[in-house]
Amino acid sequence: MVDAHRTFVIVGGGLAGAKAAETLRAEGFTGRVILVGDERDHPYERPPLSKGYLTGKETRESVFVHEPAWYAQADIELHLGQPVVAVDRDAKAVRLGDGALVQYDKLLLATGAEPRRLDIPGTGLAGVHHLRRLAHAERLRGVLVALGRDNGHLVIAGGGWIGLEVAAAARGYGAEVTVVEPNPTPLHRAIGPELGQLFADVHRGHGVRFRFGARLTEITGQDGMVLAARTDDGEEHPAHVVLAAIGAAPRTALAEAAGLEMADRAHGGGIAVDASLRTSDPDIYAAGDVAAAHHPLLGLRLRVEHWANALNGGPAAARSMLGQEVSYDRIPYFFTDQYDLGMEYSGWAPPGSYDQVLLRGDVGKRKFIAFWLKDRRVLAGMNVNVWDVTEHIQALIRSGASVDTDALADPATPLGAVLPHP
Structure with a gap:
């Protein structure tokens, strides 16, 4: 039985929003959960759009986060094909495109990002x-x-x-x-x-x-x-x-119009949130591509546009909305599949942040791990056609410790043995 005295509204019908709704129910929230998405399709995952679905290896049905019937079964109120046009923080309400006002006790903005447009002649042509x-x-x-x-x-x-x-x-x-x-x-x-x-x-x-x-x-x-x-x-x-x-730009128009704090555009923009994914308004949260979160481990504000951030950020925001202690410190992670090359990347090492790229394995055969290091500390790792090593790579990053680079480069040395032990 849904308790109508508390209402949590989620704006954004992507992976982050859908996983947040799922987590609210899994954590025992009995109030109303309203999920509003401006697309008519049920929430879906985006990686297949440029991978399996685009190549024809996956079906259309495989991209959806949940079966359509799940939402009703979980008492999630869906408003699909319906944009949110305004957030009224004083009234604690969102206005839908059809003019309806929806009150909230807590609000999650998971509005994602949109593709950047070419600003050149000819973009209006078919094709x-x-x-x-x-x-x-x-x-x-x-x-x-x-x-x-x-x-x-x-x-x-x-x-x-x-x-x-x-x-x-x-x-x-x-x-x-x-x-x-x-x-x-x-x-x-x-x-x-x-x-x-x-x-x-x-x-x-x-x-x-x-x-x-x-x-x-x-x-x-x-x-x-x-x-x-x-x-x-x-x-x-x-x-x-x-x-x-x-590239893509975070969809921040709603948040900006509502007066929420924004992250510096020079560093990716987005809605500024703390480590609990709370915005400058204590009753509004943000997750997924649109959120620029303070990362407790990396010590900087970071906006990550990849699948894993939506998968994990939505549930983290949901727990935070419920009043649980949350410190969202997931290591950034993404993956790609191109031809016969499969790759996973963990960490954060933009150009200029590292002083060495160390390779472990056979690059010629495209079966290796690359590590980005600064002062012998692992900032990031990318495993190419080498599997089941993400946990070790992320542990090396989390440790923040100097490593033996000879051992790190040696495929005969287990990665677990490279990790400094107390």
Whole structure:
């Protein structure tokens, strides 16, 4: 029986919001739980949109967080296809797009992020795509199939994770692919030039062309259709389809209009939250892509856009809303699958933060672990086609201790033995 005297509202129908709702019930909350999402689909996970679902290896049904019937069974009130247009902090209410007011005792903002747009001529042509939502992936999958069938050309603006995963999917269908990236390697800001070059080599081995140090300046077309993409180095690249994969921006408009504290845009922006995922308003919380949380272990404010942060951040915020002591200190984690390369990355080591990249294993066979170190302390680790080591890598990061780099580089030395023991 639901107790109508307490109402928790969750704004955002993605993984973070769905897992928060699940956790509220699992932790025994008996009040109303209202989940509002601006998409008509039930909450789903986003990694398959550029991985298994896009490649055709996974079905549409596999992307959803819960079976549709679960929400009613758990007494979760769903408002799908319904945007929240305002948060009234004084009245403790959110206003829906249809004008309805919904009161809350606690509010969770899990509004996610949206793809950044190309600000160049030609983006209104048919054949210019973004990839963030299930509807985007459905359209793009059909487009990639057609490109492969017709030997068509795809130009991707951006050599980040989304750009590379779509490039791999497109080559799997047989499409011609060119990636335009302003940095000297793909994934430059994510994993640095040392390992970025590895991903460039992998994709070149599968026929992908790269234009590094360049940006798109114009998309040209005829009769409303894409014909080519021009870059600032004076080149023109044939294109039937263009994908903008230049990153995502946190969806903070609601929070900003409500006067909540924001994180510095120079460091990724987002809604500023403390280690318990509470905003500057004690009754409002934020989780997932939109939240810039103070990380107790790393000692900095961090906004992480990856799946694991939504998976774990939503439940952490739910427990915090219930008054439990929460210190959200999960090590940032993400994964990718491209061709025959599977990878997991743990930690936080942007370019400039480390003084050494140490490799353990056989890079030539693409079966190794890379470690980013500072003063012999492990900041991050990436295991490539090596499995069941994430726990050890994260333990090395958490320890903050100097390690024996010879032992760390030696595949014959178990990672558990490298970890300093008290």
